[in-house]
Amino acid sequence: MKKYIWAAVLFVAAAVLNGSAPRWLAVMDGKPDFLLTVAILYSGACGTVAGGFLGFVAGLISGGLAGTCLGTFLFTRTAACAAAGSLKEYLFGDTPLVPSASVFVLTLLAEGVFLLANPPARPAPAFRAVLGEAVLNTLFALVGYTIYLHIAARGKDTLR
Numbered sequence: 001m002k003k004y005i006w007a008a009v010l011f012v013a014a015a016v017l018n019g020s021a022p023r024w025l026a027v028m029d030g031k032p033d034f035l036l037t038v039a040i041l042y043s044g045a046c047g048t049v050a051g052g053f054l055g056f057v058a059g060l061i062s063g064g065l066a067g068t069c070l071g072t073f074l075f076t077r078t079a080a081c082a083a084a085g086s087l088k089e090y091l092f093g094d095t096p097l098v099p100s101a102s103v104f105v106l107t108l109l110a111e112g113v114f115l116l117a118n119p120p121a122r123p124a125p126a127f128r129a130v131l132g133e134a135v136l137n138t139l140f141a142l143v144g145y146t147i148y149l150h151i152a153a154r155g156k157d158t159l160r
Contacts, residue, residue: 007042007054010038010042011035011038011039011057011058011061013034013038014034014035014037014038014039015034015035015061015062015065017034018032018033018034018035018062018065019065021034025136026132026136027132027133027135027136028128028129028131028132028135029125029128029129029132030128030129030130030131030132030133030134030135030136031132031133031136032133032136032137032140033062033107033111033133033137034140035058035061035062036058036062036077036080036107036110036137037103037107037137037140037141037144038058038144039054039055039057039058039077039080039081040080040081040084040099040102040103040106040107040141041084041099041103041141041144041145041148042054043055043081043082043084043085044084044085044087044099044102046085047085047086048082048085048086049082049085050085051081051082051083051084051085051086052078052081052082052085054081054085055077055078055079055080055081055082056074056077056078056081058077058081059073059074059075059076059077059078060073060074062077069114069117069118072113072114072117072118073114075113075117076109076110076111076113076114076117077110079109079110079113080106080107080109080110083106083109084102084106087102096141096142096145096146096149097142099141099145100138100139100141100142100145101138103134103137103138103141104134104135104137104138104141107130107133107134107137107138108130108131108134111130111133111134112127112130115127115130
């Protein structure tokens with residue numbers, strides 16, 4: 001029960017950060033998607049089915065906040081988080097590099113599929129923004145997972 005409460009708290013905090021991220025935080029016109037980053041990292045600790053569910057919830061929140069393209073948000077977030085959950089037993093571990101690389105690749109895939117489903121009028125700037133978002137998500141995942149490892153090492157592993 002405790003892990004579901006933590007997931008809800010982290011998802012709400014990430015959604016608030018998504019809406020309040022300052023413009024100067026953008027890289028190549030892409031702002032970080034904290035909700036996607038938290039969902040992928042949390043899914044990596046939960047497994048495929050739970051990861052897919054967390055991705056579905058992240059898609060509902062993202063689509064609800066955006067007010068458009070709900071189906072695309074649901075599909076891309078569910079697929080990315082289910083993929084992260086399937087990596088749980090194999091790759092996520094004691095180093096923050098693998099989860100961060102997973103966030104980079106899965107952000108590119110999720111946002112790339114989103115752009116294919118909803119093609120922009122000018123694709124080049126949109127794809128540049130996706131790359132910037134993936135870089136920022138990776139940096140925040142690296143920091144967040146490192147903090148998580150320090151908490152877990154002290155015996156206060158409250159996220160699982």
